[in-house]
Amino acid sequence: MSRMLPMAKDPPRDRGSFWHRTWAMLVKEFIQLRRDRVSFAMIVMLPLMQLLLFGYAINTTPRDLPTAVLLQENSDLGRSILAALRNTQYFKITHQVTSEAEFDKVLASGQVLFAIEIPAGFERAVRRGERPALLVAADATDPVAAGSAMGALGQIVQSALAHDYGLPEAAAPLFEFRAHARYNPAGATYLNIVPGLVGTILTMTMLIFTALSVTREIERGTMESLLAMPITPVEIMLGKIVPYVLVGFVQAALIIGIGVLLFGVPVIGSLGLLALLSTLFITANLAIGYTFSTIAQNQLQAMQMSMMFFLPNILLSGFMFPFAGMPVWAQWIGEALPLTHYLRIVRAIMLKGATLPDLTYDSLALVGLTLVAMTIAVSRFRRTLD
Amino acid sequence: MTEAPDLAKDGIAKNDIAIDVHGLTKKFGARTVVRDLSMQVRRGSIYGFLGPNGSGKTTTIRMLCGLLTPDAGEGTCLGFNIRTQADKIKRRVGYMTQRFSLYQDLSVRENLEFVARIYGLPDPANAARDMISRIGLSGREAQLAGELSGGWKQRLALGACTLPSPQLLLLDEPTAGVDPKARREFWNEIHALAADGLTVLVSTHYMDEAERCHEIAYIAYGELLVHGTVDEVIASAHLVTYTVSASNGEGLAKIADELNGRPGIDMVAPFGSSLHVGGRDASALEAALQSFRDRPGLAIEPAKPTLEDVFIDLMTRARDNFQ
Numbered sequence: 001m002s003r004m005l006p007m008a009k010d011p012p013r014d015r016g017s018f019w020h021r022t023w024a025m026l027v028k029e030f031i032q033l034r035r036d037r038v039s040f041a042m043i044v045m046l047p048l049m050q051l052l053l054f055g056y057a058i059n060t061t062p063r064d065l066p067t068a069v070l071l072q073e074n075s076d077l078g079r080s081i082l083a084a085l086r087n088t089q090y091f092k093i094t095h096q097v098t099s100e101a102e103f104d105k106v107l108a109s110g111q112v113l114f115a116i117e118i119p120a121g122f123e124r125a126v127r128r129g130e131r132p133a134l135l136v137a138a139d140a141t142d143p144v145a146a147g148s149a150m151g152a153l154g155q156i157v158q159s160a161l162a163h164d165y166g167l168p169e170a171a172a173p174l175f176e177f178r179a180h181a182r183y184n185p186a187g188a189t190y191l192n193i194v195p196g197l198v199g200t201i202l203t204m205t206m207l208i209f210t211a212l213s214v215t216r217e218i219e220r221g222t223m224e225s226l227l228a229m230p231i232t233p234v235e236i237m238l239g240k241i242v243p244y245v246l247v248g249f250v251q252a253a254l255i256i257g258i259g260v261l262l263f264g265v266p267v268i269g270s271l272g273l274l275a276l277l278s279t280l281f282i283t284a285n286l287a288i289g290y291t292f293s294t295i296a297q298n299q300l301q302a303m304q305m306s307m308m309f310f311l312p313n314i315l316l317s318g319f320m321f322p323f324a325g326m327p328v329w330a331q332w333i334g335e336a337l338p339l340t341h342y343l344r345i346v347r348a349i350m351l352k353g354a355t356l357p358d359l360t361y362d363s364l365a366l367v368g369l370t371l372v373a374m375t376i377a378v379s380r381f382r383r384t385l386d
Numbered sequence: 387m388t389e390a391p392d393l394a395k396d397g398i399a400k401n402d403i404a405i406d407v408h409g410l411t412k413k414f415g416a417r418t419v420v421r422d423l424s425m426q427v428r429r430g431s432i433y434g435f436l437g438p439n440g441s442g443k444t445t446t447i448r449m450l451c452g453l454l455t456p457d458a459g460e461g462t463c464l465g466f467n468i469r470t471q472a473d474k475i476k477r478r479v480g481y482m483t484q485r486f487s488l489y490q491d492l493s494v495r496e497n498l499e500f501v502a503r504i505y506g507l508p509d510p511a512n513a514a515r516d517m518i519s520r521i522g523l524s525g526r527e528a529q530l531a532g533e534l535s536g537g538w539k540q541r542l543a544l545g546a547c548t549l550p551s552p553q554l555l556l557l558d559e560p561t562a563g564v565d566p567k568a569r570r571e572f573w574n575e576i577h578a579l580a581a582d583g584l585t586v587l588v589s590t591h592y593m594d595e596a597e598r599c600h601e602i603a604y605i606a607y608g609e610l611l612v613h614g615t616v617d618e619v620i621a622s623a624h625l626v627t628y629t630v631s632a633s634n635g636e637g638l639a640k641i642a643d644e645l646n647g648r649p650g651i652d653m654v655a656p657f658g659s660s661l662h663v664g665g666r667d668a669s670a671l672e673a674a675l676q677s678f679r680d681r682p683g684l685a686i687e688p689a690k691p692t693l694e695d696v697f698i699d700l701m702t703r704a705r706d707n708f709q
C-alpha cells in the first residue's frame with residue numbers, strides 16, 4: 001500500500017452543503033434499490049399482480065348476466081338496442097317485462113342482475129337530439145360484476161347505435177345513459193376500483209420501502225459509519241425518501257396506464273394535476289413509513305407497524321366501504337389517513353374532471369400529514385448509538 | 387502537521403493535544419462500561435488502545451467522536467467539546483468501526499464516492515479513483531464491498547475514513563482477522579499517515595502492534611489502568627520476571643499450577659516452551675521460586691518483563707479488584 005494522503009494542507013472543513021449530502025444519500029439509495037432485486041421486482045410485480053387479479057374478476061364474471069328489459073315504446077331504435085345487447089356476451093335478456101312493478105320485482109328477487117328501461121318517446125327524443133335517458137338498474141350487491149358490465153353497457157349500446165345509424169362514434173352521445181346501482185348505491189364500480197387500487201398499492205409499497213430504511217442501516221451495522229459522518233437527520237430522511245417518490249411515480253403511471261388501456265377507465269381531469277397530487281400522496285406515505293423506521297427497534301417491528309397502519313387505510317378510507325356510511329369516529333380516523341384524501345382526489349380527477357380548487361381541502365390534508373410525519377421522524381431520529 | 391490556517395479560526399488553543407478527556411463514564415443500564423477515564427493524545431502520535439474484549443475500548447472511541455454521550459466527564463477532541471460540538475468533530479475525524487460498516491451492496495467505487503459526496507469533496511469521482519489506486523484496489527473498483535475478503539475490506543474501510551483528509555483517525559481493532567502480511571502493510575501505512583501529521587488512535591489486542599505505537603494505554607473492565615510509552619508502561623509495573631523452562635519440555639502445565647497463587651508470585655503465563663513468572667516484590671518472588679531451583683531439568687533464569695507480562699499482571703489485578 002502506498003501512501004494515502006498527500007497531507008499538504010488542511011482542507012476547508014465546512015464545505016459540503018445540505019445539497020451535497022442529500023444528493024450523496026439519494027444516489028446511494030438509488031444504487032441500493034437497483035441492486036435489490038426483490039424490491040425492484042416488487043415495484044413492478046405488485047401493481048401488475050393486483051391489477052390482473054382484479055382485472056380477472058372484472059373480465060370473467062360479466063358473462064351472460066341475466067337481464068330484464070322494459071320496452072315502453074315499440075321502435076326501431078329500441079329493437080336496435082336490444083339486438084346490440086344480445087350481441088354482447090355481457091348480457092343475456094331473460095325477461096321482457098311490461099311494467100315498472102314487474103321491472104322492480106325481477107330485480108329484487110334476484111332473477112336478473114340488470115334491468116334496462118327504454119322509456120316512451122325515446123326514439124323521437126333521440127332524433128331531436130334531446131338526449132333522453134336510458135335507465136339501467138343494476139343489482140350492485142356484487143359491485144364488481146355489476147359495475148363492470150354497466151361500464152361496458154354504455155359503450156356497447158352507443159357504438160351499436162352509431163353503427164346502425166351510420167354516425168361516427170365520436171359524435172356526441174345520442175342519449176343520456178343513466179345508470180342506477182341499487183342496494184349498494186355507493187358501491188364501487190370498475191371505475192372506482194382502478195383509482196382505488198392506485199391508492200392502496202401505492203400505500204402498501206411506499207410504506208414498506210421506507211419503513212425498512214433506517215432499521216436496515218442499523219441492522220446491517222452501516223448506521224455507525226453514517227452517524228460518524230457530518231450528515232443531518234433531515235438530509236438522511238430526504239435522501240431516503242426522494243428516490244422512492246420516483247418509484248411511486250412509476251408505479252402510479254403503471255397502474256393508471258393499465259387501467260386506461262385494459263379497462264377503459266377514463267381520465268377526464270388534468271393528467272398533470274393527477275401527477276402532482278399523486279406525488280404528494282406518495283411523499284406522505286413515504287414520510288409515514290420513514291417515521292415508523294425511526295421508531296421501530298428492528299425490521300420486523302417496522303413491518304408490523306406498517307401493516308397496522310395499512311389495515312385502517314383499507315378499511316376506513318372509503319376504498320372498501322363508502323366513507324359517508326361509516327360512523328363518525330371511523331370518519332375521523334379516516335381523515336387522518338392519506339389514502340382517504342387521495343381516493344377522493346384520484347376519483348374526482350379521473351372520473352369527474354375535478355380541478356385543484358375543488359381539491360384544496362384534500363391536498364392540504366396530504367401536505368399536513370406529510371409535514372407531521374416528517375417532523376416526528378426527524379425528532380425521533382437517534383443521532384447517537386446511546 | 388504544521389499549523390493549518392483554519393485551525394486557529396476554529397478556536398483550537400492547545401495545538402499539540404488532539405484528544406483531551408477527563409473522567410469519561412458510560413453506563414448501559416446499571417452496568418458501568420467505562421469508568422472515570424482520562425486520556426491525552428498528542429497530535430501526530432500513534433496512540434495504542436489496548437485491553438481485553440469487552441473492556442470498553444469501542445465505547446470510549448464512540449464517546450470521542452460523538453456517537454455516544456458520556457454519563458459523566460468532559461473533554462475535547464481536536465479542540466472541540468465532545469458533548470456539544472460533535473458536528474465539528476465529525477468533519478475532522480475518520481472513524482473506522484470495528485465491524486465493517488460500509489455498504490456491502492455498493493461497489494468499492496460507489497462507497498468511496500458516497501463518502502466523498504457527504505464531505506463535499508469537489509470531485510467525488512476523481513477522489514474515489516485516486517483513493518482506489520492508493521489503497522491498491524485498482525481493478526476491483528466495481529466489486530461489491532460485501533464480496534471483498536477481510537484484508538481488502540479493511541483497506542477499503544481505511545481508504546473511506548481517510549478520504550476526507552481527517553486530522554484524527556480512530557481505528558477500532560482495524561487488523562482483527564487480517565493476515566500478518568496485510569497487518570504489517572497496514573501498520574506501515576499508519577506510520578506514513580502519522581508522519582504526515584495525522585493523529586491516530588488505534589485499538590488492538592495484538593502485543594506486537596502495541597510496540598509499534600508511540601504511546602499506549604491499557605484498559606480493563608472499563609478502567610484505564612496505565613498509559614505511557616511501552617518502556618514507561620513496563621517500568622511502571624515494577625515487575626520482576628523469570629523464565630522457567632523444562633529441559634524435556636514437559637510438565638510445565640503442572641508446574642504452572644504449582645506456582646500459581648504462591649505468595650510473591652503475581653503472574654504465571656505460558657510462553658511457547660517456557661513459563662513467564664513475575665512478581666512485584668523481588669525478594670518474595672525469589673523466595674517463592676527457591677524451592678523449584680533444585681528440581682532436576684528445570685531452568686530458572688531472570689528475564690526482562692515484556693509488555694504482555696505487564697498486561698497479564700494488570701488484568702489479573704483488575705479482575706481481583708472487580709470481583
Ligand SMILES: Nc1ncnc2c1ncn2[C@@H]1O[C@H](COP(=O)(O)OP(=O)(O)O)[C@@H](O)[C@H]1O
Nearest residue numbers: 385414419437438439440441442443444445446
Ligand atoms: N449499546 C450497548 N448496550 C449495552 N451494553 C453494551 C453496549 N455497547 C457495549 N456494551 C457492553 O459494554 C462492554 C464494553 O464493550 P466495548 O466497548 O465494545 O468493549 P471492547 O471494544 O473493549 O471490546 C461490553 O461488555 C459490552 O457488552
Ligand SMILES: [Mg+2]
Nearest residue numbers: 443444484558
Ligand atoms: Mg470493541
